[in-house]
Amino acid sequence: MALQFQSAPSAPAVPAPRALRHREGLRQTPRGARRDGLYWAGSAVFALALAAVTTLPAHRVWGVCAAVGYAGAAVLAGRTPYAWGRASAVAAVAGSVLLPLAVLMVLGTAQSEVGVVEHSGDLLLATGSPYAPHPSLVDDFNPYLPGMALLGVPHALLGDTPLTDARLWFAAVFLGALAVAARPGGGRVRGVWRRGAPSAARTAPADPVNPVLLLASCPAVALALAVGGVDLPVIGLMCLGLALAGRRGGAVGAGAAMGAAAALKWTAWPLLPVALVLLAVTAGRRAAVRAAVTALAVAAAGVVPFALVDPHAFVEHVVLFPLGAAGAGSPATSPLPGHLLATHVPGGRAIAVAALAGTAVGMAVWLLARPPRTVVAAADRAALGLALAMCLMPATRFGYLVYPLVLAAWFRRDRFLPSRGRFSVAHEPQL
Numbered sequence: 001m002a003l004q005f006q007s008a009p010s011a012p013a014v015p016a017p018r019a020l021r022h023r024e025g026l027r028q029t030p031r032g033a034r035r036d037g038l039y040w041a042g043s044a045v046f047a048l049a050l051a052a053v054t055t056l057p058a059h060r061v062w063g064v065c066a067a068v069g070y071a072g073a074a075v076l077a078g079r080t081p082y083a084w085g086r087a088s089a090v091a092a093v094a095g096s097v098l099l100p101l102a103v104l105m106v107l108g109t110a111q112s113e114v115g116v117v118e119h120s121g122d123l124l125l126a127t128g129s130p131y132a133p134h135p136s137l138v139d140d141f142n143p144y145l146p147g148m149a150l151l152g153v154p155h156a157l158l159g160d161t162p163l164t165d166a167r168l169w170f171a172a173v174f175l176g177a178l179a180v181a182a183r184p185g186g187g188r189v190r191g192v193w194r195r196g197a198p199s200a201a202r203t204a205p206a207d208p209v210n211p212v213l214l215l216a217s218c219p220a221v222a223l224a225l226a227v228g229g230v231d232l233p234v235i236g237l238m239c240l241g242l243a244l245a246g247r248r249g250g251a252v253g254a255g256a257a258m259g260a261a262a263a264l265k266w267t268a269w270p271l272l273p274v275a276l277v278l279l280a281v282t283a284g285r286r287a288a289v290r291a292a293v294t295a296l297a298v299a300a301a302g303v304v305p306f307a308l309v310d311p312h313a314f315v316e317h318v319v320l321f322p323l324g325a326a327g328a329g330s331p332a333t334s335p336l337p338g339h340l341l342a343t344h345v346p347g348g349r350a351i352a353v354a355a356l357a358g359t360a361v362g363m364a365v366w367l368l369a370r371p372p373r374t375v376v377a378a379a380d381r382a383a384l385g386l387a388l389a390m391c392l393m394p395a396t397r398f399g400y401l402v403y404p405l406v407l408a409a410w411f412r413r414d415r416f417l418p419s420r421g422r423f424s425v426a427h428e429p430q431l
Contacts, residue, residue, distance in 0.1 A: 036084050037077040040092060043219050044070035047096070050223075058109045058227040062100040066222060069095010073217070089209045089217050096222035104226060105162055114228035116142055117166045121152025129306055131313035141321045144230065146306035146314075147263030151233065167228040174225075177236035177257070178212045178410070181243035211413040218409075220402050229399060230265070235406050237261035238271045242382070242411070245275045245291065246375035251283060255291035259298025266322075267403060270389065271382050273364070277371045278378040322395055342394035349394050356392040359385070376411045383407040 044067045051063025073092040080087065104110060120130035120142045130149035135141050142149075151173070155164040162168075215221055224232050241257035244250035258275060261268035272295055280288035307314040338356070341348035363385045372378040383404035390400040 034077065034083055036088065037074050040070050040074035040077055040088060043092070043096075044074065046219050056111075056227075058104055058111055059223070061103055061107070061109065062096070062223055062226045065100040065103060066096035066219065066226075069093070069099065070219075071095075084209050084214065086209045086213070089213045092217035093213060093222070096217060096219065097225045100226040101167065105165060105167075110165075110167060111228040112139060113230040114166045115139065117144070117148055117152040117230060118155040119152070120144070120149035121154070121156040121166075124149045124153065124306070125156045127309070129309040129313060131310060131317045133310060133313050135313075135317065135321075142317050143322050144265050145263055145303050145318060147260065147302035148230065148233075148265060149306075150302075167225070170228060170230060170232050171225050173233035174236035175212060175216065177233075177240040178215065181240040181410075182211055182413075211410075215406065215410060215413070218405075220399075220405055224399065224402060229402065231267065231400065231402055234261050234265045234268050235403050237264070238268055238382075238403075239406065239410050241295075242271065242275055242278075242375060242379055242407075245279050245378070246282070248283075251279055251287040251291040252294050254279070255294030256298050258291070259295035260302070262295065262299040263302025266318075267386070267400070270360075270385055273367060274372065274378050274382045274385075277367055278373070278375070281371045281373055336391045336393075336396045336398070338392040338394050339396050352392055352394045356389060359388045359392060363388075379407045379411040 047063045047066035047070060049063075051060045051067070054060050054063065069092050072095060073088040076088040076091055077083075077085065116139065123132060124130040124146075130146050130152075131142055132140050151169040152166050154169060155166060158164045216225060221232070223229070237257050238261050241254045241261060244254035244257060247253075254275060258268070258272055262272065272292075276288045276292055279291050338352040341352040341355075345351065363381075367381065372381050386407070387401065387404040390396055390403065393400075
């Protein structure tokens with residue numbers, strides 16, 4: 001007797017469990033109760049509070065404009081079933097970056113760093129050195145490394161026009177570096193569908209947000225973009241260097257990016273040992289050596305020739321002034337532990353410097369004893385070290401905390417973005 005086999009009827013599609021939908025960011029929640037709406041509303045409150053208490057005109061303009069943008073983002077977030085949608089992020093960026101930037105450029109108002117960089121570009125073309133030979137006032141000092149003056153060269157060449165504003169070049173380097181860092185590396189990207197996955201049309205967000213756009217809308221970053229944060233190009237290149245260090249064959253590119261950052265400001269240098277240890281652990285010592293040689297060569301090319309034009313001015317601007325030993329006090333005076341020690345405790349400056357040196361030694365020992373093995377771990381290590389350094393420096397400001405904030409958040413960006421159903425991305429090597 002012949003045996004007949006009958007295939008079992010396919011099971012009807014079953015919605016994903018509520019816990020899974022919540023974890024993937026796809027759960028529909030009541031308006032005003034979702035995290036993205038609360039985040040935008042909190043950002044609006046922060047912007048208004050800053051506008052009310054600040055004594056800086058540029059920050060006051062930013063606070064008023066940004067509050068409107070963040071409030072609009074909160075409203076849009078409540079009208080979409082998906083968290084972290086593009087529409088709310090665009091509204092936040094428009095209100096917290098584009099609008100205040102336009103208003104401030106019309107008013108001719110910016111942070112003092114913008115004028116310092118533009119003036120250093122003028123000096124670079126006129127004398128070959130971006131440093132004034134006999135500084136007397138605070139605004140005469142340029143505490144940045146010579147590479148930063150390149151962002152003021154457009155202003156020196158073309159004059160005072162909107163496109164030569166140094167803020168635009170700060171933003172271009174920062175956003176451009178992050179855009180490159182966000183690109184997948186290691187080959188062609190292909191989609192992998194897991195068994196039982198619902199259709200993409202039913203689960204993928206209709207307006208997924210770009211991670212660079214979402215980061216730009218963060219209040220700490222948006223404020224710096226609008227008023228002229230000189231640290232943004234530095235942190236952008238640092239993120240690019242660390243991202244390339246985690247990619248196969250990215251040692252030379254990582255070294256070039258880190259060297260470019262190191263030619264802009266001293267704050268980029270602590271990332272170099274962290275990234276080199278990561279490369280040594282994951283890609284081998286030869287890769288770490290290639291990255292180190294490239295980074296030092298790029299940094300030397302951006303610093304040494306200009307420092308040799310006037311070594312005395314270089315030391316006075318870049319070394320003595322940040323330490324408060326150049327006869328003029330630094331405007332970086334936020335009430336963080338290092339500044340409070342230096343200001344209110346006898347011998348406090350020496351105590352703060354000793355604590356800073358001890359922290360550096362401790363971080364170095366930890367780095368060698370427990371080296372990071374992933375990009376996220378390396379970013380966390382660099383973020384922690386920089387956060388401690390920013391808090392202990394005698395001349396410090398709250399704006400410096402953008403370094404650990406961006407490093408900690410950028411390499412975890414996938415955790416904050418909505419998952420596109422059960423669609424995952426894998427890298428397929430090219431043949």
